[in-house]
Amino acid sequence: MRQIRETPWVEKYKPVKLEDVVTDPNILIKFKEIIETKKLPHLLFCGKAGIGKTTCARIIAESISSDVLYINASDERSIEVIRNKVKGFCSTISFSTNIKIIILDEFDGMTSQAMDSLRNVMEEFIDNCAFILTCNYERKIIEPIKSRCQTFNFQSEDQKTLIVNIIKRCAFILKSEGVTAPNLKDDLIKLVKKYFPDIRRVINMMQKMTVNNQFVYIDTQDESYGLADKLIQYIKEFDIKSIRKDILTQNVDYEGLYAMLFDKSGQISEDKQLHIMMIIGEYEYRHSLAVNPEIQFVTCLINICREIS
Numbered sequence: 001m002r003q004i005r006e007t008p009w010v011e012k013y014k015p016v017k018l019e020d021v022v023t024d025p026n027i028l029i030k031f032k033e034i035i036e037t038k039k040l041p042h043l044l045f046c047g048k049a050g051i052g053k054t055t056c057a058r059i060i061a062e063s064i065s066s067d068v069l070y071i072n073a074s075d076e077r078s079i080e081v082i083r084n085k086v087k088g089f090c091s092t093i094s095f096s097t098n099i100k101i102i103i104l105d106e107f108d109g110m111t112s113q114a115m116d117s118l119r120n121v122m123e124e125f126i127d128n129c130a131f132i133l134t135c136n137y138e139r140k141i142i143e144p145i146k147s148r149c150q151t152f153n154f155q156s157e158d159q160k161t162l163i164v165n166i167i168k169r170c171a172f173i174l175k176s177e178g179v180t181a182p183n184l185k186d187d188l189i190k191l192v193k194k195y196f197p198d199i200r201r202v203i204n205m206m207q208k209m210t211v212n213n214q215f216v217y218i219d220t221q222d223e224s225y226g227l228a229d230k231l232i233q234y235i236k237e238f239d240i241k242s243i244r245k246d247i248l249t250q251n252v253d254y255e256g257l258y259a260m261l262f263d264k265s266g267q268i269s270e271d272k273q274l275h276i277m278m279i280i281g282e283y284e285y286r287h288s289l290a291v292n293p294e295i296q297f298v299t300c301l302i303n304i305c306r307e308i309s
Contacts, residue, residue: 009207010200013173015055022165022199023052027152031056035063040099040130042122044107044146046138047154050200053134054105061101061132067094069102074109077291081110082117090125100129108135109291112142119144155197166192166199170206180214187217194219228260232267238305240298254293258284258300269308279303 015021018028018035034040040060045053061068069089071081086102094100104110104118119142122131133149135141167188174181181187191209195201209218227247234243247257258280261268265276283300290296 009173010203018059021052021056022169023154031060035060038064040064042130042149043132044149044151045134045154046151048197049136050198051154053154057103057132057134061103065099065101067100071104072106073104074106077110077114079111079113079117082114082121087121090121090129101132102129103132105134107133108137108140115142115145122148163192163196166202170202173203174215178213179210187215190217228264232264235268235301235304240301243301244298248294254287254297268304272307275307276304279307
C-alpha cells in the first residue's frame with residue numbers, strides 16, 4: 001500500500017494574508033499601506049531564516065500584480081540569470097497589469113557580477129517593474145542596490161511580544177490539528193525560546209514532537225550532540241563515506257553542525273584545536289554563499305582530516 005505523506009504544517013498553515021504573519025507590527029502597517037495604494041518601491045527584506053521575509057514578499061506581490069516572477073537567487077545566482085531570465089521578463093508586454101514584480105529570494109547568494117547587472121536592469125525598467133529582494137545578510141548586498149531599495153529589517157526589537165505571538169500561532173496550529181498537549185504553555189515557551197526567531201523551524205520541530213496526536217516538548221540538545229560525537233569519530237577515522245551516508249541525510253542543519261564542531265574542536269585534536277577552529281570558521285562563513293551546502297561541508301571536513309593527519 002502506498003504511504004500517504006503527511007503535509008508539513010509550515011506549508012499547511014503558511015500565511016496567505018499579512019494579518020497572519022508573525023513579525024514586527026510596524027512593518028506590517030507599512031506593507032498594508034503599500035498594498036492599499038499599490039505604490040510599490042523596490043524593497044529589500046533583511047533578517048534571519050524562517051522569520052517571514054519570503055512570505056511577506058509573495059503576499060505583497062500577489063496582492064498588487066498578477067505578473068510576478070519568483071527566483072531563488074541562491075540557486076540561480078549567475079549574471080546570466082539577470083541578463084536573460086530577469087531582463088527577458090521585464091521586457092515582455094503585460095496585458096493584465098501595469099506593473100511587473102520580480103522576487104529575488106536569498107539575494108545575498110548572488111554573485112557580485114549579477115548584483116551589478118541587476119542595478120542596470122532596475123534603472124532601465126523603473127517605470128514598469130518593481131523588485132522585492134530578500135536576504136539573510138545585508139552586508140553582502142552591494143551599496144548601489146541598497147540605495148535603490150527601501151530596507152526592512154525583520155528582527156523586531158520587541159522580542160518579548162514577538163515570542164508571545166509565535167506561541168499563540170503555534171497554539172492555534174495545535175488546536176486546528178486536534179492535538180492535545182499536557183503542558184501546552186510550558187512546552188511551547190521552551191520550544192519557541194530554543195529556536196527563536198526561526199518560526200519555520202519552531203513549527204517543523206513542533207510537528208516532529210507531536211506523536212499519536214499529542215505534543216510534548218523534547219530537548220534535542222543531547223540528540224544533536226550525540227550526532228556530533230559520531231561525526232567526530234568519523235573525522236578521526238577519515239571516513240567521509242560514512243559521514244555522507246549516516247549524517248548528511250535530508251533536512252540537515254548545517255549551521256548547527258558547524259557550531260557543534262566548533263564547540264567540540266578540542267575533541268577532534270587538542271594539539272590542532274586552534275587550526276581546526278579556523279577551518280570551521282572559514283567554511284561556516286562561506287556556507288551562506290554555497291550553491292551546494294553538502295559539498296561545502298564535506299570540503300570543510302576533508303580539510304580538517306588533512307590538518308590532523
